[in-house]
Each structure stands twice: as structure tokens, then as C-alpha cells.
Amino acid sequence: MMRSPLPRHQAVFAVVALMVLLLNVSVVVNAYDDVRSQKAPAAGPVHPRVNINWTEQSANANLTRTERKNILRNKLVLTKLVVLNRHGHRAPNAPYWQMCPNDAFNRKRYDVMAEDLSGLGMQEEYHFGQYIHGTYRNFIGDKFNRSLHYFRAVGEPRILQSAMAVAQGIFPDGFGPGGFLPSRPQFVPIFSDMDTHEYLLDDVPCFRRAEKDSHRWLNASYPLFLKDPYNSKVIASMKKLCGAYNGTAKGYAYIKTIADGLTFNTDLGLNVLNGKLTPRMLFDIRNVSLQLLMQRLYNTDEQQTYTVVDLPRSVLQVFNHTHIGDSPAQLNDFYDTRQESNFYFVHREALYAFAQFFGFQYNVAGLPPGEVPVAASLIMEKLMPLRDQYSHDEKKIYIRITLWTPYKGSYSIPISKCRIPELCELRELRNIYDERVKRTGTWEALCNYKPQEIDHTTDIR
Secondary structure (H helix, E strand, O other): OOOOOOOHHHHHHHHHHHHHHHOOOOOEEEEOOOHHHOOOOOOOOOOOOEEEEOOHHHHOOOOOHHHHHHHHHOOEEEEEEEEEEEOOOEOOOOOHHHHOHHHHHHHHHOOOOOOOEOHHHHHHHHHHHHHHHHHHHHHHOOOOOOOOEEEEEOOOHHHHHHHHHHHHHHOOOOOOOOOOOOOOOOOOOOEOOHHHOOOOOOOOOOHHHHHHHHHHHHHHOHHHHHHOHHHHHHHHHHHHHHOOOOOOOOHHHHHHHHHHHHHHHHHOOOOHHHHOOOHHHHHHHHHHHHHHHHHHHOOOHHHHHHOOOOHHHHHHHHHHOOOOOOOHHHOEOOOEOOOOEEEEEEOHHHHHHHHHHHOOOOOOOOOOOOOOOOOOEEEEEEEEEHHHOOOOOHHHOEEEEEEEOOOOOEEEOOOOOOOOOOOEEHHHHHHHHHHHHHHHOOHHHHOOOOOOOOEOOOOEO
16 A cells, blocks of 8 residues: 655655755754743643744745745744763773873873863863753753753763763752752752663673673684784884883773873873874874774674663653653653653763664764764754644654764764654654664663562552
């Protein structure tokens, strides 16, 4: 049976959206000032929507008057916001100073412990929070509301600190409860749930599976990786720059630790290796380290499924949910997060895994292809036509993904399997998810994970 053609207003919208993207017309996020004056359903969301306006240039493109009217009727409004944040700059791992003795004099420049978030990292995360506050203020508001906002971080100090810094930037002083501090700060609860959100740490569901697959690659493919002419040349120059290392760390750990340490120290503005490290050398070292990471952790289809653990499912559930038909009793911020703005704070590996799962790659100017900058964030917006914003129709739900970086601007993330790569329909992302899970199995099955039971009768947590 042939599919019936799209209704005209949907077809026109899709064509215009594609034209706008091809013309590289920036989409401006403005406050939808008169939204409160509109009559909304009784069970509708509690705070105002943000209008994603098409610019005058797009509205006045080579279109008929009827088509222009359809554009105006089909303005997209923001209805959900999901952010995946990589923590800010940190101090190098403790072994770095022994692995790279020629740079050991820079150790004293850090006033935090090894691996901890530095002052620069805290500043980056705070500024990102301010960016979110300024860009989405009319959507998020000034005051934290646990029924609208949700923060979840991997249980490591630098990631929890990053979450706190972002929260401070989003929710400014002056809106917290009175009777405590004169500045009325806001204290945002940050949930941490490693068991279903992280696989790199010990004693979490996918750790043993990841270790097994990683060692299999190291035994079979790592020697070939080292023999590659480009890789061997870069690794040799790295060892020459850093000086002799007599420790027992594995070769792959040595490469990653050196690449990270050189990157963090350079970004902090230190005199790295007494000026002997050129930008080209650092680019090559980062490139080799990234390729090693990608091949070791995401080489197989199954790895690309389980390394991201529950993030794809959680994000799709957030986007698929509306408030229609929900009562306050149904909203439980412990096990069923249905907030309008969701912030996840993770390691870089989770951002790489998310990209592998859905089939896209990061491309940031000046960095090796595929690398995610430190303190970068994926910003995902659920957009719906203004007149259909309260519907459940997946055909009218669009997802726009942007990579925000602290120093290199923002980048649209295209997903090639979507009809309009820069503006996916929710059902297209759902299809990518379903096809992958059907092909590889769920992450729970791949990692032999058995969820913990919670007594919902007595609400014991």
C-alpha cells in the first residue's frame, strides 16, 4: 500500500526548513512574548514556550504568498531541552609528570589535586551555564523548579563540580529562599546514578564487558596500530619531547595520559615543554590519542551500543513525553524524569558513544576530526509547530542538535539518516534506536545487567 502524501502545510514546512538550512540562515531564539495570552490546554506545561523564529530572510525567500503564510503558521517552538556536558579543564592525571618529566616543572602551576577540575574548568562550566541562562531564559526561567529542571551527573568529583558550576550559571543569586543568606543563592540538587549511566568505572554494569572487548582489540590490533607510519612517527616524537619514562604503564595509557596532559597545560596557557611543543605536534598527538580511543572502545557494533548505556533511551523518553494527561502525582523525579530541561554531565567517552550510537561525527575547526573539545556540550532541542505543540504526533516533533564549545563557537550536528540531517524528526531518531537494538541487542543484554529492585509500596529508596 502506498503512503498517502503529506498534508500540504507539512510538506511546505519540510521544504522551507531544508531551504533555510542549505542557505545557512541562522535560526534565532527569541522570547515568545504573547504565549501567556494564548489559551492553552488545562493540563499544558507550566512555563512559557520559546519561539524559534524563522528570520525575515527565510520568510521572504522565493515563495508564494500562500507558502509564506504557511511558514508563519508553522513556526517552531521549543518544548524540551536536553544537554549533554563534558566536564571542564582539569589537572593532568598523576602519572603524567613522571611520563613527561620534561614538563614536570609545570606541576606547581596547579592548585588542585590530580584529575580535579581546575579554576579554568570551573570558569568554563559557569560561563556555559550563563550562556544557557541568556539563551533559554524565557524557557527555563530564573528560579530552579524541580518539576521543570533535572540535573544528573556521573559520580566523579570533577563532573559533579562541573554540574554545580553550570547550575550556578543558569540559576543566579537572588531567586533562592529567603531567611538564609542575604544573596539568596539557589542550591540545585544534582542526582548521581553511575550504575545505569557510566561504564568506565569499576563495578558498574558494562565495565567487565568493556574491559573484555578492549583487551581483545589490544591483543589483535594494537600492534598494527603502532606500526602505522604516521602513528609510529607521532609516538616517537612524543617520547622525544617528554623525555625518558621508566614506569610500568601500558602503552595505550601512556599515549592518552600524555595527550591529555599536553592539551590541558597548553589550554591553561603554560609554557609547555619550554616552548618546544608546536601546534602541529600537539594536533598530531591528539589525533593519534583520539584514534586509539575510538578503535579501542567503539570498534564493534556492539560496543557502539553498550558504551552509551542508557543515554539514548533516556533522551528519547524525554522527547517523547508531553504533559498532557499527567497529574502531579505521576511526576516522580527519582525514577521517571519528565522535566522540561534535562542536564546530563558526563565524561567525553559518553559524548563519543552517543555519536557512535546515532551515527554522526563531531567536526570542530582546528581539532582532529571527531574530537570533542574540553567543556563542550551537546544541546538538543525538541521543536514543534506552534499550533501543534501540545500534540503527541511524532510526525510533528523535530529534534535539532548543536555542539556548543567554549572557544570555537557552535556547530550544527547533522545525522545522515534523517531526511533533513540538521533537523531530524523524532520518529527518525527512534528508528535509528530500534534498528540498532534489534541488530545488537540492548545494552542490558550485552552487559548482562540486572536492574535493582525498588520497593515502591513503601517508597524505600
